[in-house]
Structure formats: C-alpha cells, structure tokens
Amino acid sequence: MKRCVALCLFCVLSLLVSFQIIWSAETEAPKPAPATYVGAEVCKACHAPAFEKFSQTMMGKIFLFNARDDREKQGCENCHGPGSNHVAAGGGKGVGGLITFGKDSPVPVKVQNETCLQCHQRGVQTYWEASPHAGRGLACVTCHTLMEKTSDKQLAKVGEKTPFFDRRAEIEVCGQCHLQRNAQLYRSSHMPLREGKLVCTNCHNPHGTPNPSQLKQTSINENCYTCHTERRGPFLWTHPPAFESCTNCHEPHGTVNDRLLKVTDPRLCTQCHMSIQHPVSPRPPTSVFFFNRSCTNCHSQIHGSNHPSGKFFQR
Amino acid sequence: MKQTRICFVISTSLVLFLFLISPAWAQIDVGDYTISGQAEIGGLPGTFKGDKAAFETYRDVPVGNVIVPQMQLMIGGKKEDFYLNFDSYKTGLNDQKYTLRAGRYGLLDMEFQWDQIPHWFSNDVARTPYSVNDGNTTFFTLSSKPTATTATTDSATSPIAQWLNANDHPLNLSLYNGIARFNVRYTPTPGWTFTGGYWQNHNVGSRAFGTLFGTSPGSFNITELAEPIDYQTYNIELGGEYAGNGWSVGLKYNGSIFNNLHSTIVWDNPLNLSNSNAAGVLAGPCVDAANYTNTSNGRDANRGPCQGRLDLYPNNQAHTITLSGAATLPNKSNFMGTMSYGWMLQDAPFLPFTINSAITQPTISRNSLGGDLRPFMINATLVNNFFENVNLKAFYRYYGLSNHSSQVSLPQGYVKLDSLAVPGALEPDLFAYSKNSVGY
Numbered sequence: 001m002k003r004c005v006a007l008c009l010f011c012v013l014s015l016l017v018s019f020q021i022i023w024s025a026e027t028e029a030p031k032p033a034p035a036t037y038v039g040a041e042v043c044k045a046c047h048a049p050a051f052e053k054f055s056q057t058m059m060g061k062i063f064l065f066n067a068r069d070d071r072e073k074q075g076c077e078n079c080h081g082p083g084s085n086h087v088a089a090g091g092g093k094g095v096g097g098l099i100t101f102g103k104d105s106p107v108p109v110k111v112q113n114e115t116c117l118q119c120h121q122r123g124v125q126t127y128w129e130a131s132p133h134a135g136r137g138l139a140c141v142t143c144h145t146l147m148e149k150t151s152d153k154q155l156a157k158v159g160e161k162t163p164f165f166d167r168r169a170e171i172e173v174c175g176q177c178h179l180q181r182n183a184q185l186y187r188s189s190h191m192p193l194r195e196g197k198l199v200c201t202n203c204h205n206p207h208g209t210p211n212p213s214q215l216k217q218t219s220i221n222e223n224c225y226t227c228h229t230e231r232r233g234p235f236l237w238t239h240p241p242a243f244e245s246c247t248n249c250h251e252p253h254g255t256v257n258d259r260l261l262k263v264t265d266p267r268l269c270t271q272c273h274m275s276i277q278h279p280v281s282p283r284p285p286t287s288v289f290f291f292n293r294s295c296t297n298c299h300s301q302i303h304g305s306n307h308p309s310g311k312f313f314q315r
Numbered sequence: 316m317k318q319t320r321i322c323f324v325i326s327t328s329l330v331l332f333l334f335l336i337s338p339a340w341a342q343i344d345v346g347d348y349t350i351s352g353q354a355e356i357g358g359l360p361g362t363f364k365g366d367k368a369a370f371e372t373y374r375d376v377p378v379g380n381v382i383v384p385q386m387q388l389m390i391g392g393k394k395e396d397f398y399l400n401f402d403s404y405k406t407g408l409n410d411q412k413y414t415l416r417a418g419r420y421g422l423l424d425m426e427f428q429w430d431q432i433p434h435w436f437s438n439d440v441a442r443t444p445y446s447v448n449d450g451n452t453t454f455f456t457l458s459s460k461p462t463a464t465t466a467t468t469d470s471a472t473s474p475i476a477q478w479l480n481a482n483d484h485p486l487n488l489s490l491y492n493g494i495a496r497f498n499v500r501y502t503p504t505p506g507w508t509f510t511g512g513y514w515q516n517h518n519v520g521s522r523a524f525g526t527l528f529g530t531s532p533g534s535f536n537i538t539e540l541a542e543p544i545d546y547q548t549y550n551i552e553l554g555g556e557y558a559g560n561g562w563s564v565g566l567k568y569n570g571s572i573f574n575n576l577h578s579t580i581v582w583d584n585p586l587n588l589s590n591s592n593a594a595g596v597l598a599g600p601c602v603d604a605a606n607y608t609n610t611s612n613g614r615d616a617n618r619g620p621c622q623g624r625l626d627l628y629p630n631n632q633a634h635t636i637t638l639s640g641a642a643t644l645p646n647k648s649n650f651m652g653t654m655s656y657g658w659m660l661q662d663a664p665f666l667p668f669t670i671n672s673a674i675t676q677p678t679i680s681r682n683s684l685g686g687d688l689r690p691f692m693i694n695a696t697l698v699n700n701f702f703e704n705v706n707l708k709a710f711y712r713y714y715g716l717s718n719h720s721s722q723v724s725l726p727q728g729y730v731k732l733d734s735l736a737v738p739g740a741l742e743p744d745l746f747a748y749s750k751n752s753v754g755y
Contacts, residue, residue, distance in 0.1 A: 055395075058420070061395055061398075061420040061421075062420050062421040064395075065394070065395035065396070065420065066395065066396060066419075066420040066421045066422075067421075068421050068504065068505050069505050071505075072421075072505070108703075110700065110703075119505070121558070121563065121641060121643075122508070122556055122558040122563040122565070122641070123508065123556060123565070126563060126565070126639055126640070126641045126651060127641070127651050127696070129641075129649040129651065129698045129700075130649070130651055130696045130698050130708055130710065134706070135706045135708065137704075152416075192372075192373035192432055192434075195373040195374050195410070197373060197410070197430065197432045210651070210653045210692070210694035210696065210710075210712060211692075218655050218657075218690060218692040218714060219690065219692075219714060219716070222657075222690060225571075225633070226571075227516070229516075229546070229548045229571060229573035229631070229633075230546055230573060230575060230628035230631075231628065232573065232631050232633060232659055232661075233629075233631060233659070233661055233686060233688070234631075234659060234661050234684065234686035234687070234688045234718070234720055235629075235661070235684070235686070236665070236684050236686075236723060236743050237743055238743070238744065238746050240746055243746050244748065288537055292525070292539075293523075293524075293525060296524070296525065297525035297527075297537050298525060298527045298535070298537060300524045300525050300526065300542075300625075301625070301626075305626065306626050306628075306629045306661070306663060306665065306684065307625065307626035307665070307666055308665050308666065308667075308668045308677075308679055308725060308729055309668045309669060309729040309730045309731065309732075309733075310626065311729055311741070311743075312731075314526075314527065314732060315624070315625050315626060315732070315733075
C-alpha cells in the first residue's frame with residue numbers, strides 16, 4: 001500500500017517537474033524587441049483604402065486630425081498597438097504582434113475589448129464588465145464597425161439590406177441573436193420599432209446596467225413611464241399589478257392581442273380575479289364582458305384613478 | 316407602332332428610375348468647406364390607398380404616385396475640425412423626421428431632432444351621436460335622445476338602435492405624437508464629459524374608451540366615447556462625468572413634467588329622458604335622479620343622472636438623481652456601483668364625488684392626494700476575470716418604492732357611477748414595495 005502511494009506521488013511530482021520544464025522553456029523563449037510607435041502616416045502607406053475609410057469616422061476625425069492627448073495622437077496604433085515590429089517584418093495579417101479585431105482575429109476577445117475600454121469605460125459603458133454580453137464573450141466589434149462610417153453609433157452592417165441611413169440598423173444588429181424578440185416586433189400589436197420610430201436602446205442599454213433586463217431605468221415601470229408619463233401617477237386608487245410592473249399585463253415587444261396585452265381580455269383579468277364579481281357565472285359571447293375591450297369597457301381607468309369615486313377604476 | 320415602342324421605353328425607364336435606383340451620392344468643394352450628401356426617392360402605384368391598411372398603424376403611406384424623398388446633407392471644413400449633418404426622412408408626410416447634428420470633433424456635439432409618429436386606430440369606423448366641446452373639461456353633448464328607454468333590448472329595430480343610426484356620425488380614432496429633442500455633449504478634456512438634453516413630447520388625438528351609468532352587476536349601460544388626448548411632456552437631463560485612469564464617476568439629473576390638457580370629461584346620459592319630448596328632441600333642462608336601472612322608462616325615479624363625469628390622468632412630475640461609478644481593481648477585477656433616488660409627485664385637485672345633483676356629496680379628508688412616490692436604488696457589482704474564459708460576478712441590488720403620499724379618508728363612502736351613494740368609511744391603500752437581490 002505504501003509503495004502504491006509512493007509511486008503515485010512520484011508520478012505526480014514527475015508530471016509537475018515536466019510541466020515546469022516545459023513552462024520554463026516556453027517562457028524563456030527569446031522575445032522580440034519591444035515594438036515602438038511608427039505613426040499613422042506609415043500605416044497609411046500600405047493601408048491607404050482602410051485609412052481613407054477610417055478618416056471619415058468620428059473616431060478617425062478625432063485621432064487623425066483633432067487629437068486631444070498623447071494617446072489619441074497615436075492614431076491607428078492607439079487601438080492596434082505599436083507597429084514597428086509589424087513594419088519590420090514586412091507587414092501581413094497579424095504579423096508583429098498587432099492587436100486585430102473581429103471574429104477572425106487570433107487576439108482574445110478580452111484583449112480586444114480592453115483596448116476599447118481604455119477610453120470607453122464610462123457613461124453608458126460603465127457596466128460593460130458586468131453585462132451579460134461581456135459575460136458571453138461578445139466583442140465590441142460584434143456590434144460595432146469602426147473602420148468605416150456606418151451609422152451614428154457605428155453599428156455593424158448586417159448584410160446588404162441595411163436600409164437607407166441605417167434607420168433600422170440597430171434592430172437588425174440586435175435581431176441577429178435575439179431572434180424571438182425580433183419576431184415579436186412583427187406581431188399585429190407592436191410598438192413602432194419596425195417602422196423605425198423606436199430602437200432597442202430606447203429601453204435597453206446593451207453595454208450593461210445595474211437594472212433588470214439591461215433596462216436603462218431602475219425599474220420596468222420607470223422605463224415605461226419615460227414615454228407613457230400619464231400613467232406615472234401616483235393615483236388615489238392604485239391597481240397593484242400596474243403599480244408593480246407593466247409587464248404583469250403587457251408584453252412590450254409585441255403580441256397578437258390588442259394593446260400589447262399578454263393574454264386576451266377577459267382571460268387576462270380573470271388570471272387574478274378568479275372567484276369574485278363577474279366571472280362567477282358563464283356569459284354569452286355577445287356579453288359586454290367579452291366584446292370590444294371586455295373588462296375595460298367599464299373599468300377604463302385600470303391603470304389608476306384619481307377620482308374620489310374611482311375605487312373600481314370606472315371614474 | 317414606333318410611337319408605342321418609344322412610349323414603352325420611356326415609361327419603363329421612368330419606372331426603373333423611380334423604383335430601382337439606389338441612393339445617389341455627391342460631393343463638392345466650396346471654398347474651405349466640403350459639401351456632400353445623398354438622396355433617395357421612391358413612389359407607390361397610384362391605385363394603392365394606404366390609409367385603410369393595417370400596416371399603416373404607425374406610418375403615413377401616401378395615396379397615389381407621391382415621391383418620398385430621403386436626404387442626407389453633410390458639411391465639413393477642409394481642416395476636418397467641425398461637422399454639420401442634416402438628415403430628412405419622409406418630408407411632408409405625417410411620419411416625417413429631421414435631424415440636425417453639428418459640432419467640433421472631440422469637443423462639442425449638438426443634435427436637434429424633430430420626429431412625428433402617427434398612430435392610427437381606425438378610419439371612419441367608430442361612430443358616435445355626441446358632439447364634442449374641448450377644453451380642460453371636455454363635454455360630450457347630445458342634440459337629441461332616444462324616444463324610449465329599452466336599454467335591455469339590443470335588436471336593430473329597438474328605438475335606441477334607430478336613434479343611434481339616425482344621429483351618429485363617423486370619426487377617426489388616431490394619435491399624433493410630435494417629439495422635439497435637443498442633446499448636447501461637451502468634452503473639454505478627454506477626462507471630463509458634460510451632457511445635457513431636453514425633449515418635448517406632444518401627444519394629441521383620441522381613442523375609444525368606455526364609460527357607464529348604473530351599477531354593476533345587472534343594472535348598467537355602457538357609453539362608448541372617444542377619449543380626448545392632449546398630453547404635453549417636458550423632459551430635461553443634465554449630467555457630468557469624470558473618467559481617470561481606471562476609474563470613473565458620474566452624476567446625472569433627470570426631470571419630467573407631464574401636463575394633461577384634458578383632465579376631465581363630462582358626457583350626457585342618453586337614457587335620462589327627463590329633458591326630451593316624445594320625439595326625443597331636447598325640450599328643457601334635464602333633471603337628475605339618485606338611482607338608475609336599465610329597465611327605467613327614462614322619466615321615472617330610476618332614470619339616473621343627466622350626465623356622467625370622469626377624471627382622466629392627472630398632471631404629474633418626476634425627478635431623479637443618479638450617481639454611478641466604476642473602478643479597475645487588482646487581479647483583473649472591476650467594481651461598479653450606482654445609487655439613484657427619485658420623486659414621483661402628483662397633487663392635482665380631486666373632482667367632486669359625483670356630478671349628480673340628486674346625490675349628497677360625501678366628505679373627503681383632503682382636496683388633493685399629495686402623491687409622493689420615491690424610488691431608491693443602490694447597486695454594487697464586483698467582476699473578476701483572473702481566470703481566462705471564467706467570468707466571476709457578484710452583485711447586490713436594492714430597489715425600494717416608498718410611498719410618502721398623504722393618507723386620504725372617505726368617511727362617508729363614495730358614489731358609484733354617478734348613480735348610487737355607497738356608504739361606509741374608506742381609506743385607499745398606500746402601496747409600496749422593495750426588492751433585495753443578491754447574485755453571483
């Protein structure tokens with residue numbers, strides 16, 4: 001038994017020593033000389049078309065013509081890193097230790113993103129590191145195109161169908177992954193996203209927030225109140241489900257029921273109001289309990305009433 | 316034959332020009348400035364009538380061969396120091412949009428935007444016998460009334476149905492939303508960022524909604540009205556942020572004021588016939604009654620009120636202050652935190668319990684709610700990426716919606732549907748809640 005234990009220990013130790021030797025050999029490999037900055041004009045000599053496109057972007061205009069500090073003056077190398085080794089090696093994709101971007105890049109996503117976050121870890125990107133998109137290994141360039149002017153937010157082009165002025169570019173970018181949400185926008189009851197009047201970032205911040213569902217406001221209701229200010233109240237008579245969350249009754253991405261309701265009336269109301277008042281007996285289909293707006297035919301102030309006699313949201 | 320061929324070629328070319336061209340782009344230099352732009356036009360077949368189509372809910376599809384121009388104009392200095400961009404979309408239509416953006420690269424960015432969003436519910440489908448007099452209180456008045464109260468009869472030959480068919484008129488139900496926005500962003504140094512924004516939203520139109528007389532269950536009649544909507548919302552946002560090497564901190568204020576220009580509606584009860592003659596013509600002042608049944612003959616003691624009165628959404632305002640920050644910590648760790656505190660206020664005067672003069676007004680402890688909700692949120696998040704491809708995250712979040720509204724008492728009860736006094740002391744609940752979330 002002791003021999004077995006000793007043999008096992010020997011094997012483990014041997015493995016560890018082997019790894020250490022290999023590791024040392026790797027780490028002790030001769031390193032190339034540290035790269036230095038060569039300037040944007042050197043980059044332009046070989047990458048003229050890319051340089052020309054980049055110079056039309058907001059970032060290009062700042063880096064190349066209106067730099068505010070030493071970092072921005074580095075131009076192309078501000079993001080790609082110092083290029084002397086790349087130049088000395090005669091160029092080539094990924095040669096010389098340059099930081100490259102995109103899904104084909106050998107540079108890890110973390111490194112790519114850290115390059116962007118040097119300047120952009122603030123404002124709406126403050127919570128990027130905690131966002132679900134970062135957690136799932138998305139790169140900034142998954143959604144943004146940097147090397148040519150696309151839309152105001154430099155969103156990635158999705159195929160050749162991106163409409164004039166990229167009005168719907170944002171929905172198309174988000175819709176690449178969020179297929180169900182994208183499909184919901186085409187339901188009969190919807191908000192004007194597919195018409196180009198709203199975009200996903202009117203409610204969500206894809207760079208991360210401390211709020212549920214990456215909402216921009218601190219609660220679902222406060223998000224909805226940004227536009228639907230009339231429902232903000234507070235009211236004398238409060239309907240508790242509406243007070244807690246609009247999504248108790250509404251599906252904001254689109255439904256097949258009127259008014260973005262999750263379930264058609266009166267089924268929606270009877271999910272809670274099961275055993276009191278109206279539903280106690282069967283009703284004919286022509287009943288006011290069913291046709292038109294169903295329950296809200298009478299309870300029209302269902303989001304809340306400020307009328308002293310509005311206890312049942314009818315005044 | 317030759318003429319026909321020429322005509323065909325010209326018309327085909329025109330169609331191709333209108334429908335198949337892609338946006339045209341041009342650029343010219345004028346002195347020290349470069350002017351560039353692109354434009355696109357399109358058309359629709361003349362027989363198409365868009366305003367009846369369901370897909371026009373939020374759109375304006377023009378009738379006939381109307382050209383829909385879209386244009387983008389960019390002006391920049393040859394020194395590449397400033398820019399001025401102008402975008403227009405669907406000029407002249409109800410869903411038009413204009414954006415003007417100007418600034419100095421890396422220093423100042425200003426944007427002004429005008430956007431219109433139509434929202435069509437129905438065209439000429441809704442019908443009403445009411446005429447509407449707008450104001451802070453909107454009156455829905457009738458020029459005549461049914462000749463008999465057979466409210467429980469719903470056949471097409473009933474007096475009520477005949478009266479409706481003789482007096483109703485079609486109306487459009489739609490909303491029109493006009494939004495003006497102004498945003499400015501000033502970055503005097505790469506570290507400092509100041510932002511400001513103002514946007515105003517005017518939502519006007521009407522949509523269908525129901526009101527009723529009588530008391531449920533069993534004795535009521537629903538009246539369908541076109542709810543008048545004239546909302547004005549004013550929003551302001553001010554913020555400042557400083558980002559150092561590996562850390563940032565920002566402070567932001569948001570304010571929002573909502574005004575409803577139609578805060579009350581009053582509508583005639585079509586089934587109180589005390590002021591109409593046998594032919595249904597209004598002949599004298601209406602007389603309220605303290606009860607209502609749907610089997611009333613319209614003149615008896617159960618005829619109900621002459622009018623109903625309903626309170627629409629009251630004016631309100633909200634203010635929020637948000638402090639947020641982030642810091643890079645050792646061992647590939649990041650900390651992020653936010654604290655937000657707000658006020659949602661509403662103090663519009665209460666309406667009387669009822670417009671029905673035959674019912675004694677109950678008492679109420681206050682003249683307005685003094686509504687005061689205060690959302691508070693605090694969050695702390697720690698992320699560690701020490702191990703490659705392993706994203707460790709821990710967070711704590713508190714959200715509380717506390718209710719500081721005044722407690723209102725209704726010691727003598729309330730009036731149900733302008734028809735019936737309901738005794739019994741009441742105190743509306745002051746709802747509040749909080750949520751604590753911890754996760755990793």
